[in-house]
Amino acid sequence: MKLKIPGVPSPTRLRRYAPGQPLVDGPVLVGGAPGGKLRDPICEILGRAGASVGESPSAVAEPSRWSAIIFDATGITDIAGLLALHAFTAPAFRNLRPSGRLIVLGTPPEDCPQPKAAAAQRALDGFIRSAGKEARLGSTANLIDIAGGAEDAIESTLRFFLSGRSAYISGQVIRLTPATPMPTPDWDHPLRDRVAVVTGAARGIGAAIAETLSRDGAQVIVLDVPAQGAALAEVANSVGAIAFQIDITAEDAPARLATYLKDRYGAVDVFVHNAGITRDRSLVNMPAEQWSSVLAVNLGAQLRINEALLDQNVLRPGGRVICISSTSGIAGNRGQTNYAASKAGIIGMVQALAPVMAKGDMTINAVAPGFIETAMTKAMPFATREIGRRINSLNQGGLPVDVAETVAWLGQPGTAGVNGQVIRVCGQSILGA
Ligand SMILES: NC(=O)c1ccc[n+]([C@@H]2O[C@H](COP(=O)([O-])OP(=O)(O)OC[C@H]3O[C@@H](n4cnc5c(N)ncnc54)[C@H](O)[C@@H]3O)[C@@H](O)[C@H]2O)c1
Structure with missing residues (x-):
């Protein structure tokens, strides 16, 4: 039995996956910096999962609006480009639902030939780790770095980080490298026949x-x-x-x-x-x-x-x-x-x-x-x-x-x-x- 300690806040009950549960429990805000190519694939994945998509963050206080915020930062090539990340996520972050998700998609810094692009992409790492520390009510923040050629391999990872299956993972950086994913005919039973x-x-x-x-x-x-x-x-x-x-x-x-x-x-x-x-x-x-x-x-x-x-x-x-x-x-x-x-x-x-x-x-x-x-x-x-x-x-x-x-x-x-x-x-x- 867990004890309630006087003066110490009780932790939020995390949204964990249960069979039949929808991928997310509300609309997902999707945005990106110019030059990113993942917005359409993300929206297609969300569509297949039956999630509704919003595209403009509201500066209006609308608590508990978004179940997740996804930002495609792969097009960012310099520190000026990081402003778009700030402009998009800052107003929306406070409107995350409990157990909400902030997911940023980036490019591996070591894949960026220009130092200024590598610096900007590496900046996402510090951003996401700090956002994870600021997140409230069981929300998490994670960065998925996608190497060139790995764009087709994002679905299982994006679904995992959006869902209640990743409830206890925050402040992490995941790397996707090129690989041919085998198809997943049934996302409720992704290990069928394994x-x-x-x-x-x-x-x-x-x-x-x-x-x-x-x-x-x-x-x-x-x-x-x-x-x-x-x-x-x-x-x-x-x-x-x-x-x-x-x-x-x-x-x-x-x-x-x-x-x-x-x-x-x-x-x-x-x-x-x-x-x-x-x-x-x-x-x-x-x-x-x-x-x-x-x-x-x-x-x-x-x-x-x-x-x-x-x-x-x-x-x-x-x-x-x-x-x-x-x-x-x-x-x-x-x-x-x-x-x-x-x-x-x-x-x-x-x-x-x-x-x-x-x-x-x-x-x-x-x-x-x-x-x-x-x-x-x-x-x-x-x-x-x-x-x-x-x-x-x-x-x-x-x-x-x-x-x-x-x-x-x-x-x-x-x-x-x-x-x-x-x-x-x-x-x-x-x-x-
Ligand atoms: N519990 C935690 O907080 C925690 C944190 C970090 C990592 N882990 C790791 O997670 C794993 C599982 O941890 P747990 O807390 O469930 O431990 P546990 O002690 O409850 O279970 C470990 C199981 O491994 C079996 N085992 C031990 N030696 C074996 C052997 N030689 N051959 C076959 N089976 C053997 C034990 O019989 C036991 O059933 C471990 O590798 C542990 O180091 C646990």
Whole structure:
């Protein structure tokens, strides 16, 4: 149970996705700077989703008018061009509904040959991170940078950031690179006909990932250690998944897993490395066993399993590997030299494997959760827990489903343009920001 602390504001209840829910809960304001080419594609996507579109921001106080503001900033090539961003977003931002969205579409600065264009595009980064901090009532602000040639790959990402599925993501920059997205015939079940595997799925975030992938139409295989067999079976029964007991650190685990998946399914589409452990101690008091066990579960097993998945063609073309990292792996955390090393190592692995995966039309990405309400965080001392919950722009902890929704989006056939990235699900935590 959460306590109401006198003098501390209660956090806003975030709009989260529920099946059947419309993409947005009100009109979307769409604008852009001259030279941008994404306005029409954005309006087409909104049209397909049944959203109504407005095109002129009102200076009149009209609270709760817009469910989202989308601004195409890809045409901005100098700092004077940034004025259009200000002119469009400033009057409308206060008229966002609760859990509203500010989404800016930009060009990756490194793709801009002119320094003044690169500077203006990089300015969007600071703009969006600050807007995220100013957003109120559960609203979020995110920047999607679209590389040349990736314009056709925006739909699944735009839908994700507009919807309640991205409730706990703010202040982030997402990169889309050129890729051919596979079609998504049913946006309510974007993972239909996909086979997905989730490690560490007997409880917590892994169980939520299994449930969400299954809800989105995937056939799910849930993995956990034999000691968690009963809990794993319960998760499998409740979400219609298949349970497979395995210790992912066992010497023969990659080979056993590859053989099982190939024999039973031919190949799989989505592999989620979620299993993880903590063994916290300050560095000076850290026994070698606690160091090694955390690196073995959180990082070594992922490396070895990925090698087997690729060597033995266990992933189909269009395959997606999603690895759960942590904001501790970005910001570091007292008492977690082992855990943070393992979670940072995941990011290194993802970045190195992304080009390899791209050659086979596959992707690999990391998801870095911040403070998520689970058994792990429930066990923290009261003050540490309350601080963890509050030091982010949404002023609350995330839920396992917030991580799960992000995994499901990255697992979609349409999310082909997101590769080698780290998506933070942390409510824009100030840690490592
Ligand atoms: N809870 C948070 O706030 C938070 C924040 C950042 C990152 N994460 C990461 O999210 C993931 C899930 O976290 P959680 O809070 O749900 O943890 P959890 O401890 O509730 O669940 C982890 C699961 O992994 C399984 N597991 C552990 N070792 C295994 C092994 N060798 N083989 C197979 N399964 C194994 C466990 O049995 C357990 O069911 C972890 O990688 C964790 O590091 C969690």
